[in-house]
Amino acid sequence: MELIDIHEGIDSTLMILQNRLKFKANPPAIEVVKDYDPTLKNVECCGGEINQVFMNILANAIDAIEESSSQKTFEEIQANPYQIRICTKVNNANTASIKIYDSGAGISEDLCDRIFDPFFTTKPIGKGTGIGLSISWHIVTEKHGGSLRCCSTPGQGTEFAIELPIRQKVREMAASGSQIGGR
Numbered sequence: 001m002e003l004i005d006i007h008e009g010i011d012s013t014l015m016i017l018q019n020r021l022k023f024k025a026n027p028p029a030i031e032v033v034k035d036y037d038p039t040l041k042n043v044e045c046c047g048g049e050i051n052q053v054f055m056n057i058l059a060n061a062i063d064a065i066e067e068s069s070s071q072k073t074f075e076e077i078q079a080n081p082y083q084i085r086i087c088t089k090v091n092n093a094n095t096a097s098i099k100i101y102d103s104g105a106g107i108s109e110d111l112c113d114r115i116f117d118p119f120f121t122t123k124p125i126g127k128g129t130g131i132g133l134s135i136s137w138h139i140v141t142e143k144h145g146g147s148l149r150c151c152s153t154p155g156q157g158t159e160f161a162i163e164l165p166i167r168q169k170v171r172e173m174a175a176s177g178s179q180i181g182g183r
Contacts, residue, residue: 001168003042004050006096010034010086013054020062021084030065030082037089043096044167049139053148056132057100057160058084064104064158071105096166101159106152115150145169 014021014032021030043050065082085101107115116137133150140148145165152158 001044001046004045004047006040006043006050006088006098006164007036009047009051010054010088010098013051013058016055017058017062020059030062030084033083033085035085035087037087040088040090040096042166043164045144045164046139049143050164053136053139053162054098054100056136057162060132061100061102061104061158064102064106068103068105090166091163094166096164098162098164099159100162101157103157106154106156106158107150108152108154112150112152116148140164 021032061084065084069077069082080103083101083103085099087097087099087101089097091097116133137148140146140162145168147161147163149161150158151161
């Protein structure tokens, strides 16, 4: 684990996904709105793994928007353009919050309850393995001691809320001279 600029991680993930966000005949361009907390500097984490979480969530958001756009006319889409909003903030001195919202079709509550199950997918057969969000949940909760939640309203979009400790407790305990594991 090392200190990582979360905003740089999100921005590099968006750069990788840039081709999928640009205007095409169908689907239309997806506007990305970033609301970054300037007080959130660095988070102690495994940068590559957290970037994988961003990639999984953002790629799913793009997929949801593309699916939703196939059911709307160009005029309907122009009246309500598709958007991904990314907000970061420091919740308190110890926790960083990253929320990723997409204006896709949304998913029902019963599916939200299963979204982090291994191999569960809302995509048609052949369009996804259903392991990306399960892996993301594992990385955030088990490896980093954070939380990952999904909140969605059908017809209004989906939000993934990530909370990460800014500093890992194991390192804090080691730095303070505490013994780990009862030794």
